[in-house]
Amino acid sequence: MEAKHAVAALGALAHEYRLGIYRLLVEQGPAGLSAGAIGEAVGLAPSSLTFHLQNLHRCGLIVQRRESRSLIYSVDFNAMNDLVGYLTENCCEGSGGSCETVCKPTPASRSGKRKKVA
Numbered sequence: 001m002e003a004k005h006a007v008a009a010l011g012a013l014a015h016e017y018r019l020g021i022y023r024l025l026v027e028q029g030p031a032g033l034s035a036g037a038i039g040e041a042v043g044l045a046p047s048s049l050t051f052h053l054q055n056l057h058r059c060g061l062i063v064q065r066r067e068s069r070s071l072i073y074s075v076d077f078n079a080m081n082d083l084v085g086y087l088t089e090n091c092c093e094g095s096g097g098s099c100e101t102v103c104k105p106t107p108a109s110r111s112g113k114r115k116k117v118a
Contacts (some may be wrong), residue, residue, distance in 0.1 A: 001081025001086040008059040009083050017042060018052045025062060025075045032065075 013019050020042050025032060033041075039049040053073060056062045060079045065072050 001082045005060070006083060006086050009061055009079070012055050012061060013060045015052070015055075017044060018056055021049075021052055022056060022061060022075065025073060026080070028074065030074055030077070032072045034067075034070040034072055036070070038073060057075075 012079065013022060021038055024038065024041055033067075035046070036048060038044075038053070039046060042049070042051070053062070057064060057073075060076060061083075062073050063076050065074075
């Protein structure tokens, strides 16, 4: 990953609502969520939600697909792994150790309801 792509991705995540949306989508895994479900979970009006989703989509952190009449958004896990890999590229190198930097989505356990992002 190039530094300019990392800066764009980190810039997109540097907002409370976008970070909340992204974390919500990470929890959902590859199945993702509809725009309506995301808006309801984070408490955003459709126009504001669209603005934030487009920002995350433009920098490549999320992908969208159409299912019938709904747009479904999900995390691009390859992009997330690239970003984490870029941030931890030389992790623990000075101490002779190494770090694991790959996130592999697993089936989510539903231990409770997600709190709304403020």
